[in-house]
Amino acid sequence: MSLPTYTAWNYRIWHYTYLTICGLVFFFLIAPLFIILPLSFNAEQYIHFSAKMLALDPDGFSLRWYEDMIYGTKNPWGLAAKNSIIIAFFATIGSTILGTVAALGLSSRHMPYKAAFMALLISPMIVPLIISGTAIFFFMAKVGLAATHTGIILAHIILGTPFVVITVTATLTGFDHSVTRAAASLGSNPVNTFMKITLPLILPGVISGALFAFVTSFDEVVVVLFLAGLENTTIPIQMWVGLREQLSPTIMAVATCLIIMSTLILVSAELLRRRSERLRGINR
């Protein structure tokens, strides 16, 4: 955004002021995340920068909180991580399958009452989590699935499907249906057509929907707070409990791991999005 040489001085000032404002907003967005990284390597038991850390003295840094996170005897992080992964894994599979199949139907031009169905299928994303949590808790308690993995997985499938529906329908707009018709005319049955033609083409959308569903389940805390028993504790629950008591460096270590994970997910989601746009021939 370099300015031409004839720009008047007042526009010049305005232009640089504008860029400074943008810089500050980007700083506001991203800086809070980076405050956590150095603090997780703190050698002391406090959540602020010690004099040694500010002087960049190696003695001020240590990995003790990461050790505490993994080997600490009283720490529930191991069980929590195991539960989180199991729950998120099955919730992702469930929401991806249900969401993709529904998106295929919704994208068909023969689908009646499309808008109404779409509004209903997206609603778990819009309705405040506290309400979903309350309603799902009453239901799960009634059918005896409260405080079970199954109950939490079902709840997370509910919360994850809207994301899959949205991403897959987005991928399917601009999908060239003549290729599936071509396959059918060559004698392929619908299942075969889907597996060999449609799925490979919409796969980037499906995977990015699955990533959304995974992250939704992995981060979700409100509904789990209602549903989980001691056995079903998850990483977000443990963070929630820890944060309510007091900020501890171990939480900073866990948070750092989560930030690294979200960075990896972001990178893969971005790569998938670009691949999907290339596959669909959308050039921006």
Added chain:
Amino acid sequence: MSTEQILSSDGLPLEVSLKKAERKNKLKAVMLVAPLFLFLIITYVFPIGDMLFRSVDDRKITQMLPNTFTAIEKWDGKDLPDEPVYAALYEDLAYLKKTKTYGKIIARLNYEKGGFSSLIKKTVRKLEKFEEGNYKEQFIKTHKRWGQNDYLVSLKNAAPNWTFAKYLKGVDLKYDQGGKIIQQDEDRRIHKILWLRTLKVAFWVTIFCFILAYPISYLLATLPMKYSNLLMICVLLPFWTSLLVRTSSWMVLLQQQGPINDLIVFLGLAANDARPELMYNVIGTFVAMTQILLPFMVLPLYSVMKTISPSLMRAGKSLGGTPFVAFRKIYFPLTVPGIGAGSLLVFILAIGYYITPALVGGASGSLISNTIAYHMKSSLDWSFAAALGTMLLVGVLTIYWIYNKLVGIDNIKLG
């Protein structure tokens, strides 16, 4: 003269054959949507309906005092009721005592009128000494409150199967003895404040998000791809990061010994021993929620701005408009759909926020969601939690409906 009908290969008229094929395709599409639809109906829509039901359901006490309520129905509420009411009450209480379940009616009746707790407990204790016949006199002898009209009116008021009392409580109203709607007692009017605060926070967070998002969305939309992709990461990384991680980073930043307070002290804005409280109040809620919800404003704005051709602004300027006029008259109106989409999305999300206000909001920064959670987990007044939830749900669904009308739900973009 008859027109020859065109037949398809299977001998049916083409029109019929086409309709059949259309119907088959329609059925196929519906069958694909059906599994998720049925799943959501059973595990989501039905439970929300059940929650609605629970918020007005008052049948438990009716089932526990069946004879009393049948007998008291005919009573006009003026003079003390006659013997049959007391006899029915004796029958019910005796049964409740035998099954040791009378504790459950105490809380419910005490909610109707204070003083029922000791009244029921004392009466149940002395129930064995009751002799058959003339129950009215014996009841009044056991406790003089059985001879006071208010208590019996309250008992009668608890009889209907359905009640809107919890909804009234949610807006600081209640039924008086005569069934009229009146204001809640002064010291119990807390919910109106909470609703107003929730609306206020959601409103201002939306405004702040808009003010911060507009310039950077414009920058992202106008920069060359290779720079904007890099800057887009600044928006998307927080978006993909765990909510609890982002909230905990605000707890680190806003704490009393935290970096922001250090800066304030360093700049001489406050003394070291008088560091301002930035957290556990409404300031913390505002700041943290604005940063957390900002990507939800940037993404719709960006996707709208991306479609606006830069030549429009150039045309405006070449026709003699200053850049400011060109922006106000051409660019800004074109971004209004994005502003609407982003604002409604942020507002909907903010109005139901729970985690962040609970962690950084303290008492003065907590919102309606926190109260719902409190009644679900601590006070265990589930029907009240359900009533508050239903009220919030109606609000959100109204906004959702407007959003759907204005933006169209299939235009939601993610990432």
